[in-house]
Structures are given as C-alpha cells and as structure tokens.
Amino acid sequence: MLLLGSGLGITRPLLAQTPRPAAAGARVVLLGQSVPLTGSANEIGNAFAAGSRLAVSDFNTRNAATGLQLKLLQLDDGYDAARATTNARTLLGANKADMLFGFVGTASSEAGAKVATQQGSLLFAPFAASDTLRGPEHPNVFHVRPGMIDEALKIVRQCATVGQQRIALVGDDDAMGRAGLAAVQQAVTELKLPPLVASALVPAGADKLDAALKTVQQQTPQAIVLVSLSGTTASAIRKLRKSGYTGNFMAFSIVGIDPLYAELGKDIGGIVISQVVPSPRPSAIPIVKEYLAAVDNSDQTASYEGLEGFIAAKAAGEAVRRAGRGFNTATLQRTMTAMTDYDVGGFRINLRPGLRDNVRSIDLISISADGRVLR
Numbered sequence: 001m002l003l004l005g006s007g008l009g010i011t012r013p014l015l016a017q018t019p020r021p022a023a024a025g026a027r028v029v030l031l032g033q034s035v036p037l038t039g040s041a042n043e044i045g046n047a048f049a050a051g052s053r054l055a056v057s058d059f060n061t062r063n064a065a066t067g068l069q070l071k072l073l074q075l076d077d078g079y080d081a082a083r084a085t086t087n088a089r090t091l092l093g094a095n096k097a098d099m100l101f102g103f104v105g106t107a108s109s110e111a112g113a114k115v116a117t118q119q120g121s122l123l124f125a126p127f128a129a130s131d132t133l134r135g136p137e138h139p140n141v142f143h144v145r146p147g148m149i150d151e152a153l154k155i156v157r158q159c160a161t162v163g164q165q166r167i168a169l170v171g172d173d174d175a176m177g178r179a180g181l182a183a184v185q186q187a188v189t190e191l192k193l194p195p196l197v198a199s200a201l202v203p204a205g206a207d208k209l210d211a212a213l214k215t216v217q218q219q220t221p222q223a224i225v226l227v228s229l230s231g232t233t234a235s236a237i238r239k240l241r242k243s244g245y246t247g248n249f250m251a252f253s254i255v256g257i258d259p260l261y262a263e264l265g266k267d268i269g270g271i272v273i274s275q276v277v278p279s280p281r282p283s284a285i286p287i288v289k290e291y292l293a294a295v296d297n298s299d300q301t302a303s304y305e306g307l308e309g310f311i312a313a314k315a316a317g318e319a320v321r322r323a324g325r326g327f328n329t330a331t332l333q334r335t336m337t338a339m340t341d342y343d344v345g346g347f348r349i350n351l352r353p354g355l356r357d358n359v360r361s362i363d364l365i366s367i368s369a370d371g372r373v374l375r
Helices: 042-062 081-092 106-118 148-161 175-190 209-217 230-242 257-268 286-296 304-323 329-337
Strands: 027-035 068-076 099-101 167-172 198-202 223-227 248-251 272-275 363-367 372-374
Touching: 027 042, 027 081, 027 304, 042 068, 042 257, 042 286, 042 304, 068 081, 068 304, 081 099, 081 106, 099 106, 099 304, 106 175, 148 175, 148 223, 148 248, 148 272, 148 363, 167 175, 167 209, 167 230, 175 198, 175 223, 198 209, 209 230, 223 230, 230 248, 230 257, 257 304, 257 363, 286 304, 304 329
Parallel strands: 027 068, 027 099, 167 198, 167 223, 223 248, 248 272
Antiparallel strands: 272 363, 363 372
16 A cells, blocks of 8 residues: 655756767667646656656666667647647757657657657657557557557456446546547447437536536536546546535546545545556565655656656666667667557556557556545
8 A cells, every 4th residue: 555645746847868978889769748837737647758758777887888868858738739730840850869668648659659650750658648649650650658548448348347337527628628528439439338418528727527527427427537636536526525426426537636535535435446557565566666766866756647758767777778789760760660569667658659558457457535545
C-alpha cells in the first residue's frame, strides 16, 4: 500500500536537461518536449517531465564515456494544443530537435504528431494520445503507454465481471473525452456487452455539468466511467454522491492520482483507477527500484506519472543507443519499430505502431479514504 503524498515535490520546473561532460566528439541527441508545466494539467505535466529528466540524467551518467548523450528541452504549453503546435515547430525548427518526446494531452499529442509528420520527424511517448495515432497512417509515432482501448477493455471487463452491465460515461468535451468515449464504446462492442446506457461530454466552464449528470443518472447506471482531468472528475463524483448515486466510479489513468486526491481528499475512497505502469512504491521490480533511487537523489516525490516519464525517457535513450551515434531519422524509426518487446527493467513495452498492447498488464487500483493505493 502506498500513502499518496500531498504534492509532487517539485518547485520551479527545469526547462532544459544539460548532458554531463562527455568524450570529445560526443553526439548530443536533443529530445524536444512540449508539456503542461502550467494550466489545468500541470500536476501531471510536471511529474511526467520531472521523471523524464531523471532518466536523461541517468542515461548521460551511464554513457559519458561512449560519446552518446541526451539533452531534454522542455517547453510549457499550458495544456493548449495551439501552443503545443508552436512549441513543436520551434523544437524541430529553431532548436533542431532530433525528435519530439513526451507531449502530454490528447490534443497536444495530435498537434505534435502532425508537426512531426510535416517535418519528417518522430513523436516518441505521447501521454494520453488518442488511439487514432496508433494507426498505420502514423508510422512515425511511437507509444510507450498502452492505448485508451486497452484501458477501456480492462475497465469494462471489470464492470462485467462484477455483474455491472449498465455502464455510463461522463467526460470532458475535448479531444481526450471524445477519444475515451470512442474507446469505451469499442470495448463494450468487443466484449459483446449492452451499449452504454448514457454518455455525456461536458464543455469546460460552461456550467452544464449538473444537467449532464442528471441526464446520466436518470438511466440508473451501475457504473460510471470518467474520462476527464481531476477537476471535472472530482466535481462529478461529489455531485453524484450528493444526489444519492451509490454505483461505482471508474477512471482512466489520465486523471492523475495525486491531483485527484488533492481535489477529493477522503472522498476519494472507493474510486477505481486504471494504471499503465507499476506502482511507484518500493518493490523488487528493477525499473521501480531504479526510479526510486533516482528520486532519492533529487527534490522529487515518487508518483505514477513520474515513473511513466522515467520509463519513457529510458526507452528513448535505449532506442538511440541501439540506433548508434550515426543514426538519422529513418534508421532511428526502424530501430524503434523493431522494439516490440523491450524489457525496460522487469516491465515490458511495445513500440511498434499499430499493435495492440497485449504484452503487459494494466492494473486497476482503488484508493482508500486515507489515500492508500489498494489492489
């Protein structure tokens, strides 16, 4: 069991990760990241970005003598896709990034993928990208996390296992919410379950949440799947409970456990959340031990998003190492495409575009009222 912290342990975010001194003639590989260091998803963005920095620093220490180093340039997009587009163009243009890395947010990831395609580059490890970016038309986009459909299948199957077939969905009316709705509808179809009894995507700041929840609740769902950031998720849970709803709440990993706990406190008890990386608590899993050792030597606090950022940057470093110092975009893309079962340290990932992620498991965890993570 892991007691959640009250914060991410991050003060002012660093915008660049400078490589350690390397051998003469070293090749420095620039990873260009657009990430919400401010704005509505800043807790997730800061944690993911911070974990990425730890892995880059570790890679540079391990490879200082080989002449291969990473540099991570992180630009704030405030969880705004237009700013992410501008950042992507700046990173690939003025900054000459070797690839785009770790864009956070569905719309921002789509923006990064579009710019990468236009400029003949790669997007590696987007966080919460739509499953549309996994199709054959996006061979230059490489995913470290499983797809939304993989999470949706896990969530919906769990509902069916406990006899809950009246499932509804509430989400943000944005790219993420629409992608989540599509994934849940696909999961319901694949599992041959009844269609969703209700769904509601709520525009931000439009004061339409109460009406949407009333409409959903009228269909007496046994479980409600939430596809939204922590603010909407927390507000929906509180309002539904206050109105007498006693069914289950299921949430995608994109909600962020720490920000949700900060919003709900003890009211978080009983909510089930899917997770796509191992628990960042002390364990025998090598990648977790490696991450926690890095956290111990930093000003950070361990988190799921931090661990995911660490894994993503470590995988990027491994791809670069395999491609060799003389790589170009084409050879790096071929190298990544071949990494279909990469063991990142007791945790396996598949990078090949278009493949459904059946290599590793997705955890469903619940949160106790005092903030402990339970399985």
